[in-house]
Amino acid sequence: MPEFAYTDLLPQGEDTTPYRLVTSEGVSTFEADGRTFLKVEPEALRKLAEEAIHDIQHYLRPAHLAQLRRIIDDPEASGNDKFVALDLLKNANIAAAGVLPMCQDTGTAIVMGKRGQNVLTEGGDESALSRGIYDAYKNLNLRYSQMAPLTMWEEKNTGSNLPAQIELYATDGGAYKFLFMAKGGGSANKSFLYQETKAVLNEGSMMKFLEEKIRSLGTAACPPYHLAIVVGGTSAEYALKTAKYASAHYLDEIPAEGSELGHGFRDKDLEEKVFELTQKIGIGAQFGGKYFCHDVRVVRLPRHGASCPVAIAVSCSADRQAVAKITAEGVFLEQLETDPARFLPETTDDHLDESGDVVRIDLNQPMDDILAELTKYPVKTRLSLSGPLVVARDIAHAKIKERLDAGEEMPQYLKDHPVYYAGPAKTPRATRPAPSARPRPAVWTPTSSSSRRRAAPR
Structure with a gap:
């Protein structure tokens, strides 16, 4: 047996996210037992959650918008590919005005947080975050989608889009870090788990398997997709959760190679091959063409020898997520693109219509x-x-x-x-x-x- 050595299942690399300051209120530090503690008030959590929901409903990441523009500029893209890409850029500009959200399905609010051991709160963090989510859905033009089960067969809309899915973890350090998502029904419904065997762990079998499953995704979740595939996993639920995080590009900075310690890694070579596959199957950006996907993420995880889960998930054209952090300097939220007009081409619909009809x-x-x-x-x-x-x-x-x-x-x-x-x-x-x-x-x-x-x- 080797010597004991610990590794995170998904070791994260350097955080290069651009942030904006939300507020410096509700955050303070104090010294005790030779350590510096960060104290976070409930209002800071509420404010962060409200701001995060606002931003992800109205703004997109610059990289996502640049991918839409790339479709328009690609001479190999079909007329329908370009039509969809231009419409999505127009939609992003409408949403950025802050009145109408980018999608009618404003999603289930999902929060994943990691609280450092030197961060103190008053407790009830889930309640404070939920209140911020509640305030966002109340004050903005967002749809309420959550159904409360009254009996096994009877339901009633909660009228607030609560409850949210909030998962908080303990970690090292003196910061409180978050991932906020608004996951619509269309993309959530395209999350799949396949219980496979070692027989798929070769390139030929895996590519054949993935082509069949990728085709079955269809277009109901509004492509072009950010497609994520996870092979392996210590459990079925961990494989699915990893796929969701990977589709949000939350795991972009994990290692690119594995090790005998068993941590997960990104297989960038397989990502490129699967991306090429998605361009060749002909579905395109909904109606025939090349751009079924913007990009692909493939994560390999350790597995039990008798199990080989394969999870597939997508983030749709309403690519709604943002990371955030609370430090001694204040409350920070990922800076999304507030001026999507800069990605619009100087052209017209007629120029983008190859057939003219x-x-x-x-x-x-x-x-x-x-x-x-x-x-x-x-x-x-x-x-x-x-x-x-x-x-x-x-x-x-x-x-x-x-x-x-x-x-x-x-x-x-x-x-x-x-x-x-x-x-x-x-x-x-x-x-x-x-x-x-x-x-x-x-x-x-x-x-x-x-x-x-x-x-x-x-």
């Missing part, structure tokens, strides 16, 4: 005529829809199913109009129409062109 569909006609028109065009065709749509999401679909199960007829408006899969969200005060001008609750008439499209066939 967008099929216009008038929804003010019988459904049979709409379907007849749609069948003339292949999947991945860009559409401009004009006319009434029914807006319905999970709860509405469940209610309709209840009616059908009870022997009632399908509502006629669902037969007469396309259904746009969307949910309710807050409307900013300045943009609310007068009561007499509001449309019927179930039907929405778009004022600008949009479409609902599937991915290109394999």
Whole structure:
């Protein structure tokens, strides 16, 4: 047996994150027992959480925005790739105004914290962080998505987007460090665990396995993705959690090589090969092309000899996360990009449309005529829809199913109009129409062109 030696499972390298000062209040130091302690007040935690949720709902990292611009500038990118990338850059600019969030699904608030042994609080850190999250969702135009189980079958929206998922750990040092995430249902639903064996631990088998699983991700979580793959893990849940953190680029600075001590590492060579694979499968940025992914992270972890978990996770186009820290100097939050306009190209939609054709569909006609028109065009065709749509999401679909199960007829408006899969969200005060001008609750008439499209066939 070798001599005892300890290693972190995921040793972190140097932190090169750019930070901004949130506040210096609520933070102080004192001396005791020959040590310097950092005292953090509950208000400092509350303020940090509120600021973090605000920023990740409205701002993106510069690197993510640069990747969108790279798609537009790439001559090998498809017209649909470029169309999606430009729309996402426009969306980022709208969100950066601080009124509308970057995505209608404003996610589950997730906080992971590591408190150094020289950091003291009053206790109840989860409560203080939750209050900050509560305040952000209350004061901003963010949707409440959390469902409280009343019984096994009955649920009720909590009306605050709480509870948040908060996990706090003890570590060395005199700082309190955090990762804040807002994880939407679409990307969370694309987290997968596969219990494999050593048979996949060779390049040929692994690449064949990954191609099948990556294709199965589909486009429902809004690519281009930040794709993360974890091979191994001391447990199934640790593999999945590592994949989530890797998709957020939280593990970018872990070692690039393994050792006999058993710590995890990034396999940058396999990252490049998997990234090339994603560019060749043809799905692209939702509707056919090259950019199914922005990048890939592959993490290899130690494993029990009888187990080989493989976890896959994505961060979607609403790439919402930020790191933070509390030190003796104050409360700091990752500096995200507040001026995404600098990534926009000097061009127009027409220049980005290779075919020059967008099929216009008038929804003010019988459904049979709409379907007849749609069948003339292949999947991945860009559409401009004009006319009434029914807006319905999970709860509405469940209610309709209840009616059908009870022997009632399908509502006629669902037969007469396309259904746009969307949910309710807050409307900013300045943009609310007068009561007499509001449309019927179930039907929405778009004022600008949009479409609902599937991915290109394999």
